[in-house]
Amino acid sequence: MARETNPRLQKIKHLLQYVSLSIVILAVWQTLYHLGYIKPIILPPPSKIALTFWELLNSGAMAKHVGISVLRVLEGFGIAAVLGLSLGIAIGLSRTFDRLTDLIIQVIKPIPPIAWIPLAILWFGIGEKSKVYIIFLGAFFPIIINTIDGIRQTDHKFVEVARILEVPRFKFVRQVVIPGAFPAIMTGIRVGLMVAWMCVVAAELIAAGSGIGYLIMDARQLSQSDVVLVGMITIGIIGKLMDSLIKRLEKRLIGWKVSYVGD
Amino acid sequence: MELVFSNIAKSFKRGAKDRVVALDDISFSVAEGELVCLLGPSGCGKSTLLKMAAGFEFPDTGSVTADGKPVCKPHPDRGMVFQDYALFPWLTVEENIAFGPEMNGTDRREIRERIRRFITLVGLTGFEKAHPHQLSGGMKQRVGIARMLAMSPKVLLMDEPFGALDAFTRMEMQEELTNLWQAAPFTTVFVTHDVEEAVYLADRIAVMTSRPGKLKTIVPVPLSRPRVRTDHDFVQIRNHVLKQYERTQPSAAEYSI
Ligand SMILES: Nc1ncnc2c1ncn2[C@@H]1O[C@H](COP(=O)(O)OP(=O)(O)OP(=O)(O)O)[C@@H](O)[C@H]1O
Numbered sequence: 001m002a003r004e005t006n007p008r009l010q011k012i013k014h015l016l017q018y019v020s021l022s023i024v025i026l027a028v029w030q031t032l033y034h035l036g037y038i039k040p041i042i043l044p045p046p047s048k049i050a051l052t053f054w055e056l057l058n059s060g061a062m063a064k065h066v067g068i069s070v071l072r073v074l075e076g077f078g079i080a081a082v083l084g085l086s087l088g089i090a091i092g093l094s095r096t097f098d099r100l101t102d103l104i105i106q107v108i109k110p111i112p113p114i115a116w117i118p119l120a121i122l123w124f125g126i127g128e129k130s131k132v133y134i135i136f137l138g139a140f141f142p143i144i145i146n147t148i149d150g151i152r153q154t155d156h157k158f159v160e161v162a163r164i165l166e167v168p169r170f171k172f173v174r175q176v177v178i179p180g181a182f183p184a185i186m187t188g189i190r191v192g193l194m195v196a197w198m199c200v201v202a203a204e205l206i207a208a209g210s211g212i213g214y215l216i217m218d219a220r221q222l223s224q225s226d227v228v229l230v231g232m233i234t235i236g237i238i239g240k241l242m243d244s245l246i247k248r249l250e251k252r253l254i255g256w257k258v259s260y261v262g263d
Numbered sequence: 264m265e266l267v268f269s270n271i272a273k274s275f276k277r278g279a280k281d282r283v284v285a286l287d288d289i290s291f292s293v294a295e296g297e298l299v300c301l302l303g304p305s306g307c308g309k310s311t312l313l314k315m316a317a318g319f320e321f322p323d324t325g326s327v328t329a330d331g332k333p334v335c336k337p338h339p340d341r342g343m344v345f346q347d348y349a350l351f352p353w354l355t356v357e358e359n360i361a362f363g364p365e366m367n368g369t370d371r372r373e374i375r376e377r378i379r380r381f382i383t384l385v386g387l388t389g390f391e392k393a394h395p396h397q398l399s400g401g402m403k404q405r406v407g408i409a410r411m412l413a414m415s416p417k418v419l420l421m422d423e424p425f426g427a428l429d430a431f432t433r434m435e436m437q438e439e440l441t442n443l444w445q446a447a448p449f450t451t452v453f454v455t456h457d458v459e460e461a462v463y464l465a466d467r468i469a470v471m472t473s474r475p476g477k478l479k480t481i482v483p484v485p486l487s488r489p490r491v492r493t494d495h496d497f498v499q500i501r502n503h504v505l506k507q508y509e510r511t512q513p514s515a516a517e518y519s520i
């Protein structure tokens with residue numbers, strides 16, 4: 001018998017597969033609450049979380065917190081992207097520059113951004129700058145490391161072709177090395193943005209009066225576990241949206257790279 | 264352009280002090296407009312010789328000259344076609360072909376004209392805007408050839424260009440290469456380990472043996488083109504070439520101690 005190939009049906013089926021596990025988990029969670037297995041103060045049920053979410057949305061508080069957090073992340077990420085890309089390209093192209101910087105990069109990279117908070121406050125005060133700095137640190141390393149890797153992986157055959165065609169060095173870099181490194185650079189950008197967003201809570205540990213991280217920390221002190229969860233889930237959803245956006249961009253920019261998508 | 268290889272020797276480092284002799288005293292020449300196949304088993308140094316002609320590798324002793332001048336670096340005059348195509352995957356077919364001419368500052372109109380001419384020549388009309396990942400192996404290699412031809416090279420160096428293709432596509436490509444070459448006979452060195460391919464294409468076949476890489480003999484192929492693989496003369500020459508290898512196999516006696 002022929003397989004069902006109606007594209008509309010396929011799409012609906014895939015969408016159902018996509019959301020089904022989440023729905024099942026939410027349903028089980030809600031049921032356990034109704035059966036009295038979960039204390040709402042420890043873990044509020046989905047219905048309560050949804051209600052709190054709705055209230056925060058209606059009061060405009062949510063938009064304010066999300067807006068300020070996204071702004072901070074974009075600032076930190078933007079600086080990280082500019083510096084990470086330019087330094088990454090320079091290091092990728094020059095062995096000397098690589099030897100000069102490698103030790104410093106390798107040692108600073110494993111230090112979690114949260115450990116920088118004391119110094120960040122000393123250097124930049126408790127205003128916006130120190131928060132942006134923490135986020136910058138999170139995004140910088142994935143971007144620079146992936147950029148260097150991408151440039152180093154330039155296919156040797158391309159080098160030979162370029163030499164035969166007498167491509168001048170700067171054109172070789174701009175038209176062969178960088179396009180070749182582009183998939184790796186995009187990966188760096190994607191991971192960098194993700195880490196930057198994940199750093200938002202750490203950054204807003206620094207005397208923040210707003211932002212999604214502040215919302216969570218503030219609610220913790222008031223033991224509002226529903227607000228904590230709303231904050232967490234919001235971070236998750238926005239992170240997912242950012243990732244989808246970049247993935248889409250990636251697909252448009254590097255459609256020439258065909259990759260394995262699974263069965 | 265005439266290529267002359269004289270008394271080429273080359274060894275490579277293997278490990279700390281060990282060296283492998285890759286090429287041992289090889290001399291032959293390729294006349295202007297001639298198509299010579301380098302035929303030999305894996306590891307006999309065919310690619311190394313070709314890279315010397317391109318200007319990527321240099322002999323320890325001996326020399327490679329192009330029209331009397333020693334080859335010291337790569338040049339668009341000596342185009343190279345790779346087994347794995349080495350196309351830029353982010354460029355379309357026409358951008359890949361235009362890449363070289365753009366780099367040396369050819370003017371826009373001339374570039375457009377060349378794209379059109381070479382796309383037609385290699386039979387890729389309709390695929391101008393396709394990316395390499397959308398093409399079959401044979402089509403990719405057509406782009407690889409067109410890209411080099413667009414630089415109007417005097418020599419075309421081809422390193423097992425059809426090695427990754429299936430038998431039918433390979434025969435088709437051999438036929439088309441013959442047509443291209445007959446229309447404008449550029450000096451060609453074609454590396455292969457396929458005896459039939461060598462007999463089909465070559466004016467002369469440089470028969471090489473390995474360990475160390477030596478030139479055993481040069482077999483002329485005085486057949487008119489297009490050649491027919493099943494013709495008596497074709498089969499005779501093929502057998503003759505194959506015999507060169509039979510005699511170079513280590514004899515049974517060498518194994519029995
Ligand atoms: N850069 C290198 N460093 C060390 N050894 C090398 C290098 N290039 C080639 N060789 C050695 O030289 C010999 C000849 O290599 P070459 O690639 O020219 O052979 P080939 O005839 O092209 O083989 P194939 O048909 O497998 O492509 C081999 O033994 C190889 O291991």
Ligand SMILES: [Mg+2]
Nearest residue numbers: 309310311422
């Ligand atoms: Mg080879």
